[in-house]
Amino acid sequence: MNCWMFPGQPLRHDQSFPAMPDGEGILSLCEAVAGFNPSAWRGDGQIESENIRLQIYGTAFSLCRSRFLKMSGQQPDLVLEHSMGIYAALAACGCISERDALEMTARVGRTLLKMSEKVRYALGCIIGLECAHVEAAAANNGVYVANYNTSSHFLLAGERSKIMSAVEECAASGAFSLSVFDCDAPLHTPLIAEVADELKNIFSDYIYIEPSVTLLDHIDHQPLTASKIPGFLLDELLLPVWWQRSYLAARNLGAKSFVEVGAGDALKKFNRWVDSENMP
């Protein structure tokens, strides 16, 4: 069984846009829908933040990869998604159009950006520390664990000053590697409730078709149906991502090969870590 994995927003723009047959079609859609060309990293002034650019870049990259794989005769038997990778995943499963995926990404990004008007937010990437220590550091400093990627890879989200304190505590507890990234909003935390009504309105603007292949959500690791999608799109921004559980759920369903359909290879690396702990 072949599983396609759609990664979330890249943390950096460090990969050139893939040159693929018909990739120009996606880039034209980006310009038309979002006013931004991720290939040239150029917008017409409509893109207000680097995070929104990264979000559009991530979705567009995944859509291009998905098109390319399908054009070369490949199809998934199962689809996993991580964070904002859900928008491209929905398009790949035929639930929404590519245009809607890009538009939704840009609209969500702009709504999240409003949160940064009052508070400066950041993400803290913690590698090589046990979950209990990371959760304690989050609780002690008033931030949240937003991504449980593996037993040793976590993302914290919250106010920037609090993230810095939490990261310092993780360092003192023996974390192997730490880094902090500025962000517009604390994704995958209850703090997103501040813009929940607006997000809900965005998701209610689209029509969702039943997935053409099984698409597992990253909260309950159950197949998404068309009727569940709008609720999930909101919930997933308020709740943490549990990547390890998603991967193991796919394995239990019989997935043997995994293809990362997007920028970078973080998900493949998470899987490699999970395998090293769970397989003989």
Next chain:
Amino acid sequence: MSDELIAKVKQMIIDSLRIEGMSSDEIETDAPLFGEGLGLDSIDALQLVVAMEKEFGVVVPDAATGSKVFASVRSMADYISENKK
């Protein structure tokens, strides 16, 4: 520094990082592993820490030490030679 240890380190990198389509001969002994070289990152570094401990019984305690140890295959082999019990 023995050629045998250098070869073992290269094979450990390939196996632990599941690098496909590359043989140990293709990894340059003195080339940087991060950034321009093999393009490894912090996730890879932690995987190498675990592999080094498992295969050679050598501990890399933190990222600061790791950045020196994982500079190249040769620096990894040097660290293993110096710290192997």
